[in-house]
Amino acid sequence: MPRLGYCCLPGITIGASYTPGSIALLASRLPTRTAHTALATGRRYGGIDALTAGLVDKIASEAEVLTKAVERARTLTTTRGHTLGEIEKQLYAAPLALLRRPAAGISDQKILQEN
Numbered sequence: 001m002p003r004l005g006y007c008c009l010p011g012i013t014i015g016a017s018y019t020p021g022s023i024a025l026l027a028s029r030l031p032t033r034t035a036h037t038a039l040a041t042g043r044r045y046g047g048i049d050a051l052t053a054g055l056v057d058k059i060a061s062e063a064e065v066l067t068k069a070v071e072r073a074r075t076l077t078t079t080r081g082h083t084l085g086e087i088e089k090q091l092y093a094a095p096l097a098l099l100r101r102p103a104a105g106i107s108d109q110k111i112l113q114e115n
Contacts, residue, residue, distance in 0.1 A: 019098070021100070034055065037053075058072060
């Protein structure tokens, strides 16, 4: 039987919230409805649904994952490095600033209190 993968943000289901920087980065990268649904419900998106929702760029069968990943990596070799870093620093300046702040309230997380 083939293994099926999924993508989810399980914080809501395990009692762990996200830092303001994490939420800002997700909000800047995902369609608004997808970010809200993923964060507020913990929905598990299968491959096709994750692709449709904008959570992933590509999907592949288990047998094709390595081949497809290597092919994708080869197409990106000329777009990596310092220049991309500078572009992304500007593109995501606000979320990055929030990500650099220390996380507050970690000890208040429900998941940590139960363990």
